[in-house]
Structures are given as structure tokens and as C-alpha cells.
Amino acid sequence: xxxxxxxxxxxxxxxxxxxxxxxxxxxxxxxxxxxxxxxxxxxxxxxxxxxxxxxxxxxxxxxxxxxxxxxxxxxxxxxxxxxxxxxxxxxxxxxxxxxxxxxxxxxxxxxxxxxxxxxxxxxxxxxxxxxxxxxxxxxxxxxxxxxxxxxxxxxxxxxxxxxxxxxxxxxxxxxxxxxxxxxxxxxxxxxxxxxxxxxxxxxxxxxxxxxxxxxxxxxxxxxxxxxxxxxxxxxxxxxxxxxxxxxxxxxxxxxxxxxxxxxxxxxxxxxxxxxxxxxxxxxxxxxxxxxxxxxxxxxxxxxxxxxxxxxxxxxxxxxxxxxxxxxxxxxxxxxxxxxxxxxxxxxxxxxxxxxxxxxxxxxxxxxxxxxxxxxxxxxxxxxxxxxxxxxxxxxxxxxxxxxxxxxxxxxxxxxxxxxxxxxxxxxxxxxxxxxxxxxxxxxxxxxxxxxxxxxxxxxxxxxxxxxxxxxxxxxxxxxxxxxxxxxxxxxxxxxxxxxxxxxxxxxxxxxxxxxxxxxxxxxxxxxxxxxxxxxxxxxxxxxxxxxxxxxxxxxxxxxxxxxxxxxxxxxxxxxxxxxxxxxxxxxxxxxxxxxxxxxxxxxxxxxxxxxxxxxxxxxxxxxxxxxxxxxxxxxxxxxxxxxxxxxxxx
Amino acid sequence: xxxxxxxxxxxxxxxxxxxxxxxxxxxxxxxxxxxxxxxxxxxxxxxxxxxxxxxxxxxxxxxxxxxxxxxxxxxxxxxxxxxxxxxxxxxxxxxxxxxxxxxxxxxxxxxxxxxxxxxxxxxxxxxxxxxxxxxxxxxxxxxxxxxxxxxxxxxxxxxxxxxxxxxxxxxxxxxxxxxxxxxxxxxxxxxxxxxxxxxxxxxxx
Numbered sequence: 001x002x003x004x005x006x007x008x009x010x011x012x013x014x015x016x017x018x019x020x021x022x023x024x025x026x027x028x029x030x031x032x033x034x035x036x037x038x039x040x041x042x043x044x045x046x047x048x049x050x051x052x053x054x055x056x057x058x059x060x061x062x063x064x065x066x067x068x069x070x071x072x073x074x075x076x077x078x079x080x081x082x083x084x085x086x087x088x089x090x091x092x093x094x095x096x097x098x099x100x101x102x103x104x105x106x107x108x109x110x111x112x113x114x115x116x117x118x119x120x121x122x123x124x125x126x127x128x129x130x131x132x133x134x135x136x137x138x139x140x141x142x143x144x145x146x147x148x149x150x151x152x153x154x155x156x157x158x159x160x161x162x163x164x165x166x167x168x169x170x171x172x173x174x175x176x177x178x179x180x181x182x183x184x185x186x187x188x189x190x191x192x193x194x195x196x197x198x199x200x201x202x203x204x205x206x207x208x209x210x211x212x213x214x215x216x217x218x219x220x221x222x223x224x225x226x227x228x229x230x231x232x233x234x235x236x237x238x239x240x241x242x243x244x245x246x247x248x249x250x251x252x253x254x255x256x257x258x259x260x261x262x263x264x265x266x267x268x269x270x271x272x273x274x275x276x277x278x279x280x281x282x283x284x285x286x287x288x289x290x291x292x293x294x295x296x297x298x299x300x301x302x303x304x305x306x307x308x309x310x311x312x313x314x315x316x317x318x319x320x321x322x323x324x325x326x327x328x329x330x331x332x333x334x335x336x337x338x339x340x341x342x343x344x345x346x347x348x349x350x351x352x353x354x355x356x357x358x359x360x361x362x363x364x365x366x367x368x369x370x371x372x373x374x375x376x377x378x379x380x381x382x383x384x385x386x387x388x389x390x391x392x393x394x395x396x397x398x399x400x401x402x403x404x405x406x407x408x409x410x411x412x413x414x415x416x417x418x419x420x421x422x423x424x425x426x427x428x429x430x431x432x433x434x435x436x437x438x439x440x441x442x443x444x445x446x447x448x449x450x451x452x453x454x455x456x457x458x459x460x461x462x463x464x465x466x467x468x469x470x471x472x473x474x475x476x477x478x479x480x481x482x483x484x485x486x487x488x489x490x491x492x493x494x495x496x497x498x499x500x501x502x503x504x505x506x507x508x509x510x511x512x513x514x515x516x517x518x519x520x521x522x523x524x525x526x527x528x529x530x531x532x533x534x535x536x537x538x539x540x541x542x543x544x545x546x547x548x549x550x551x552x553x554x555x556x557x558x559x560x561x562x563x564x565x566x567x568x569x570x571x572x573x574x575x576x577x578x579x580x581x582x583x584x585x586x587x588x589x590x591x592x593x594x595x596x597x598x599x600x601x602x603x604x605x606x607x608x609x610x611x612x613x614x615x616x617x618x619x620x621x622x623x624x625x626x627x628x629x630x631x632x633x634x635x636x637x638x639x640x641x642x643x644x645x646x647x648x649x650x
Numbered sequence: 651x652x653x654x655x656x657x658x659x660x661x662x663x664x665x666x667x668x669x670x671x672x673x674x675x676x677x678x679x680x681x682x683x684x685x686x687x688x689x690x691x692x693x694x695x696x697x698x699x700x701x702x703x704x705x706x707x708x709x710x711x712x713x714x715x716x717x718x719x720x721x722x723x724x725x726x727x728x729x730x731x732x733x734x735x736x737x738x739x740x741x742x743x744x745x746x747x748x749x750x751x752x753x754x755x756x757x758x759x760x761x762x763x764x765x766x767x768x769x770x771x772x773x774x775x776x777x778x779x780x781x782x783x784x785x786x787x788x789x790x791x792x793x794x795x796x797x798x799x800x801x802x803x804x805x806x807x808x809x810x811x812x813x814x815x816x817x818x819x820x821x822x823x824x825x826x827x828x829x830x831x832x833x834x835x836x837x838x839x840x841x842x843x844x845x846x847x848x849x850x851x852x853x854x855x
Binding site: 014176182183253257258336341356360364366369374380410418561596598614 | 695757
């Protein structure tokens with residue numbers, strides 16, 4: 001793809017929704033962006049950081065989303081257009097600040113945007129959440145793009161709106177827009193020099209802050225009534241009117257096309273969701289006796305329109321409403337064209353066959369024998385696999401029914417087979433530490449199980465520090481494991497305060513995890529999880545430490561995917577088929593069945609295990625667990641990889 | 651712009667996370683947009699970086715920007731970097747007219763090794779794929795890539811095979827600039843992989 005800051009108005013690029021948002025911000029003359037990584041929002045910041053220096057903008061990964069929102073606000077107060085980007089969980093973190101910010105306004109500062117990317121279906125999230133109600137709740141003008149072009153155009157337009165209304169504006173995007181690529185036609189880039197200044201005389205608080213923001217919302221509503229982001233396509237009188245927004249708009253168009261109902265079903269696509277453009281909606285409600293709402297995740301538009309319909313004069317036409325409330329559209333999860341087809345055919349009494357029925361029967365029969373479940377797992381060579389292996393063994397040897405807690409990111413694999421089920425909880429950023437902290441205070445109730453609280457390195461800086469501080473202050477008895485792979489790995493290897501690098505690639509001071517912990521007076525042990533024996537011994541020792549307060553074990557080894565980008569595998573690994581005893585060994589396939597590294601497979605014909613050479617990363621961990629010593633690792637001279645950085649992460 | 655064999659043309663490129671099928675898709679899509687087509691390239695992927703299935707939905711049209719997800723039973727072409735993944739896609743998106751292209755190299759799933767279950771019989775899977783497709787190309791992409799020096803290049807071999815089989819409105823000259831942009835330092839090696847893919851497809855015509 002050509003550079004995102006190519007100055008070629010009219011040119012069409014294939015852009016991911018998140019890249020389109022970044023381009024929109026560039027076209028608006030953004031000066032400042034702050035974010036914390038979180039799928040599906042993670043690509044917006046790096047897209048801008050990659051061109052930051054030559055475009056004269058500033059981009060930072062902040063330590064967490066609340067800080068990101070606050071620093072972006074600082075930039076706005078200084079007169080620079082600014083944006084904070086995050087996933088739904090991040091917006092939750094930032095919400096306390098946002099709630100007050102909206103009632104203060106921007107005091108004549110630069111336009112300020114919150115870009116929130118939701119993850120319907122929660123493929124990459126600890127929860128499924130619709131963040132649009134935050135806009136209604138906290139009085140924020142809200143737009144949602146229905147395609148990739150709008151992702152760019154809305155971002156650009158929102159900066160103007162934010163300055164005009166002097167308030168924070170919000171863009172909500174869903175994963176299927178954020179992470180899908182589509183055609184985007186570019187507009188010109190501004191060549192305006194940015195000069196920051198904090199205007200002292202503009203400060204002060206509105207007399208009635210809540211009333212002030214409501215006036216702004218009224219103005220926003222007037223503009224929304226005329227916005228080109230709201231569109232109707234269909235007949236003047238329709239058998240069915242679909243009201244939709246976001247990615248569901250594309251699904252709805254597809255469904256109507258496949259059913260060949262273009263002359264019977266109309267689609268009203270809303271782009272300005274809060275405040276609702278009421279006049280526009282009322283005008284369209286008259287188009288049909290039947291209205292179907294299609295949106296992901298919560299019935300946000302559905303409820304707003306039904307509320308509006310309830311306030312209409314008593315003699316108004318009252319259509320029948322279909323959607324999540326009526327059960328015609330799923331109440332949760334991601335939608336697709338078929339969800340819309342099912343809703344339409346049910347309402348209109350039509351039949352639809354997605355394919356030939358005989359073919360369906362044939363394929364269903366074949367699938368029974370030919371398809372296996374394929375779940376995600378930790379990568380071959382992942383240090384977390386080794387950490388969880390050591391923890392599994394240490395907890396067993398300790399014998400007091402101890403357990404671990406996990407947190408977000410790759411370490412959440414501790415809840416499943418890849419982490420041997422050693423972790424029992426995972427909720428939100430920092431909860432792996434703080435929930436363990438709570439459990440660690442139950443001694444007075446007879447609680448005697450060792451708890452190994454878990455936090456990743458990036459999460460340690462994000463929300464782990466206050467949790468540990470609380471545990472020290474209140475003398476909680478648990479061990480905090482910091483899984484330090486020197487990256488925010490799951491979201492795409494973004495740097496954090498411990499990596500010695502900023503988002504813009506500049507060197508930075510490396511903030512040491514152990515120095516922070518030691519400054520609180522905590523015992524800190526540092527382990528290389530690939531040294532399974534020493535790690536297990538250390539874990540056993542810290543779990544028995546009877547001194548007051550928490551202990552910390554830092555499991556330190558670089559993320560394998562980052563290492564592999566730089567250099568070749570450290571070992572040649574193979575199975576010595578003479579030594580491997582297969583099922584007669586008594587190990588019960590410890591390597592393939594229990595360790596479950598994807599690089600190890602069971603050779604059905606030979607009845608022994610074997611290395612899959614295209615998957616194996618050559619980490620050599622499995623050589624340490626084979627009781628027969630049948631897995632051989634031989635050091636290879638590591639070379640710098642020629643094409644390394646061009647091998648994709650996923 | 652050349653005519654499409656169908657409009658919209660629905661292409662699925664599936665693989666196991668880590669096989670590089672996103673790059674395959676990206677190269678194809680970038681080339682198509684340069685030729686002036688409207689492309690929607692949607693994805694389904696696991697949370698983890700490795701192990702699960704990565705599905706790329708590619709919708710190509712001269713007129714409309716399609717949904718990021720292909721409707722059930724509506725795939726026109728399925729390219730699978732792994733045979734079980736081809737079956738997984740046929741189950742949901744297959745139809746009597748679907749054309750498949752399969753790299754027959756299996757990749758085990760941890761659910762198989764973990765439960766002592768067996769990987770489905772490869773021969774049967776391949777036979778069923780052929781039986782459920784109007785036409786099937788078998789491209790030994792991993793094996794060929796290993797011969798070129800790195801198994802990861804199976805993804806670019808498949809780009810070549812897709813161009814070679816003539817299902818997409820693309821030629822070598824449409825891919826050359828996008829491969830160069832993507833792999834500035836390994837351009838020639840990747841073009842060699844691409845050309846090998848074209849050959850492999852043509853051998854099967």
C-alpha cells in the first residue's frame with residue numbers, strides 16, 4: 001500500500017477502516033494522537049505514528065486509555081487538533097474523565113475526538129459491549145461509519161464539528177469496519193502550520209455545565225438532520241423499511257440484493273446516531289407500516305426510534321417494529337448478511353435457499369469426518385507456555401491447591417489448554433493482580449491456598465502498579481507473576497514503558513519493572529521461564545515465603561515472534577525415533593498431548609511423536625520435558641534474517 | 651478493466667494463523683484496486699497470533715462495495731492453505747459451482763494432539779473437496795516454498811497460482827508492483843515464488 005500521507009486527491013486506496021480513520025485525521029490536520037493498544041482499534045495510532053515526523057504531528061502510546069484521553073485533551077486545550085483511540089474496554093477506563101470533560105467543553109481549543117472501536121462477537125475481547133450508550137449517557141455527539149470511505153470522511157468532519165460546538169465528539173466503529181479493507185477515495189491534505197498556545201483568558205467553567213452541553217447537543221442535532229451521512233435508498237412507499245447503521249448497513253444492502261427486493265424494501269442508513277436526527281427519522285417512518293432495525297450489538301437506534309415514535313401525536317401512523325426486541329435480529333454477537341436475510345424473510349413470509357439442498361446434505365456428511373476444531377493457541381516458542389508449565393508443576397509439587405489468575409492479552413491463554421488451565425480468572429486490565437490481592441487477604445477466614453496473580457508487562461504499567469501498591473500497603477499474601485515478554489504482543493507488538501522505545505520509534509528510558517517493585521520493598525525474583533527447573537524451584541520457594549505482604553516473580557523472555565523476526569531458530573530440534581517409546585513409554589504423550597506445542601505432532605504411522613519442521617520455532621523447550629531424552633536439540637549458528645521483517649505477524 | 655467471471659466475485663482465502671494467508675489476500679486485493687475494481691476484504695481471525703483459522707473474505711465488483719462477509723453458500727473461489735480448512739469453508743460457503751484451490755500440506759490442531767483424536771484422513775479429505783467442487787486445483791505450495799528456501803513463501807506461490815488459473819482479472823504485471831512494494835528486499839525471491847505458482851496452476855489446466 002502507498003503511504004497513508006500520499007498527497008493525491010481523487011486517488012483510490014484499499015484501506016482498512018482503521019487506516020481510513022487515520023487518513024481522515026490527517027486530512028483534518030490532526031496534530032496529536034494518543035492511544036493504548038486494544039483490538040480492534042490498534043492500527044490507528046501506528047498508521048499515524050509512521051508518518052508523524054514528516055507530517056509534523058505527535059503520536060504516543062500512553063500507559064493506559066484514561067491517560068491517553070487526558071493527554072489528548074491537554075493537546076486540545078493547547079489549540080492542537082487531537083484524538084484518543086481505544087477499544088471498548090479502554091473507553092470504560094477513560095470514562096470517569098470523559099464524564100467531566102463533556103461538561104467543561106474545550107474552551108476554544110483544538111477539535112477533540114474519541115475513537116472507540118467495539119468488538120461485536122468479542123473475538124478479541126474479554127467482553128462484548130456496545131459503547132454507543134456512553135454517548136447518550138455522557139452527552140457526546142456520536143457518529144458511526146457504515147463503510148471505509150465514511151470512516152475517513154466522518155473522522156475529518158468530526159474535527160470541524162468538535163471545534164464548532166466546542167465539545168468532545170465520538171466515532172464508534174465496529175470490528176468489521178475497523179479491520180476490513182475497502183476502497184477509499186482520498187481528499188487533499190492541509191498544509192497548515194500548527195502552533196500551540198494555551199489561552200489563559202478562555203478558562204473558567206460554564207455557570208450551568210450540564211445545561212451548556214445540552215445546548216451543544218441541540219445544535220449537533222440540527223446539523224445531523226441535514227447530514228449526508230444519513231441516506232435513504234429504496235421506493236417511496238416500501239413493504240418494509242430497514243433502519244440500520246455501521247457495518248450492518250453493508251449486510252442489509254447485500255441481503256436486499258440477494259433477495260431481489262430492491263423495489264419493495266427501503267434502507268435508511270443512519271450515520272449520526274446521537275443525538276438522533278428526529279425530523280429525518282419521522283419523515284422516513286411514514287414510508288412503511290413495517291420497520292426492521294439492523295444493528296450490532298445493543299438495540300441503540302431501535303430504542304431511540306421507538307422512544308421517538310412513542311412521543312408522536314396520538315393520531316400518527318404507528319408502524320410495527322421488528323428487531324432485537326421482537327427477536328428477529330440476534331441480541332448479541334456479530335451480524336452478517338444471512339442474519340438480515342433471515343429477519344426479512346421471516347417478516348415478509350418469504351423463502352430463501354442459500355444453496356442447492358442436495359449439496360448441503362452432501363457437505364454436511366463430509367464435514368462430520370473431515371473437519372476438526374482448530375482453536376487459537378500460544379505460538380510455538382512462546383515463553384508463556386514455559387511459564388505456565390513451570391507454574392503447573394510448582395502448584396502440583398506445592399500441594400496446597402494453589403492456582404493462578406490471568407489478565408488480558410496472550411496470558412489469558414492460561415485459562416485454556418495452551419496454558420494447562422492453571423489460570424482460573426481473567427477479567428479486566430490489572431485484575432489478575434488485584435483479584436489475587438483480594439484473595440491474599442483471606443487468611444483470617446482460614447484461606448490457605450497459594451495464589452499466583454498474573455499480569456503481562458504492558459498491563460503491569462497500565463493497571464498493575466496500583467494493584468501491587470495496594471497489596472503492599474494492605475499486606476496481602478500472594479505472589480504476583482509478571483509475564484514479561486517485552487512487548488504488547490497480542491495486539492501487534494506495540495512498545496510500552498519497559499521497551500525503551502516510543503510509538504514514534506524514538507529511544508526512551510526503560511522503566512524497570514523490578515525497580516518499581518523493589519521501591520515498594522517487595523521481594524523480587526527474576527526467572528527465565530525456559531529454565532524450567534530453576535523457575536519451578538523459585539516458584540516453590542516464593543509460595544512458601546511467610547514474610548508479610550506480596551512477592552513478585554518476573555518471568556522474563558522476549559516474545560518469540562519478535563525474536564524470530566530478528567534471527568533464525570536457536571536450535572535444530574528433532575525426535576530420536578530410537579529413544580521415543582511412543583505409547584509404551586508411560587509418559588502418556590507428555591509432549592504432544594499435555595505440552596501441546598503446535599510444533600510437536602503425533603506420527604500416527606510410527607506411533608511416536610515428531611517435529612513439524614514448518615511450525616517448530618526451534619526453542620528447544622520440549623527437549624527439557626521428554627522423560628526419555630528423545631527430543632534432541634542442537635544449537636544452530638543464528639544468522640540475521642534476510643527477509644525477516646517482511647514475514648507477517650499473523 | 652477486464653470482465654469478472656461473476657459480479658460480485660466472492661473469493662475466500664483461508665489458512666491457519668501463521669501461514670501468511672493475510673499477505674496472499676493483501677497482494678491480490680491491492681492489485682485489484684489498482685486495476686480499478688471495488689474490493690471489500692474482510693477477515694475473521696482468532697484472538698491468538700497462532701493456531702486458529704484465519705478466514706479472508708474478498709469481494710470483487712465493478713459496481714458495488716460489498717459486505718465484509720460472504721453470505722452462506724455463496725463462495726465462487728476458495729483458496730485453502732490447508733486441506734481441513736478447505737472443508738471448513740465448503741461446509742459454510744460451498745455450492746455446486748464453487749472452484750477450490752488447495753495446498754495439501756496438513757497442519758495439526760492442538761485439539762487433535764491434546765485429545766488423542768486423529769487428523770482426518772488426508773486422502774478422504776482431498777477426495778471430498780474434489781467431489782464438492784466444480785473444479786479443484788491442488789497446489790503443493792508448502793513443498794515448493796521449502797524448495798525455494800522458506801515455507802512461508804507458500805503464500806506468494808498461491809498468489810501466482812491464482813493468477814495462473816485465470817479466475818481473477820489479473821496478470822503478472824498487475825502483481826509485480828505490489829510484490830515489490832511489500833517485499834522491497836526480497837522482491838526477486840518472491841517473484842520467483844509467484845512465477846512458480848503460475849507454472850503449477852498452468853500445469854493443471
